Amino acid sequence: MARKIQETPILTGKDAERFIKRMQETRTVSDEEIERVKKNYEYIMSIAKF
Numbered sequence: 001m002a003r004k005i006q007e008t009p010i011l012t013g014k015d016a017e018r019f020i021k022r023m024q025e026t027r028t029v030s031d032e033e034i035e036r037v038k039k040n041y042e043y044i045m046s047i048a049k050f
Contacts, residue, residue, distance in 0.1 A: 011019050
């Protein structure tokens, strides 16, 4: 039998402030990284069976 899913804790105080600040920050990704991820995605999709 499956276990009950626990509630997600609510962030308050400094934890909440840190979370919001981190979610608002943008992250730059190099062209090489994007190309690597695309190649990995295409490879996985080529062997995946749906």
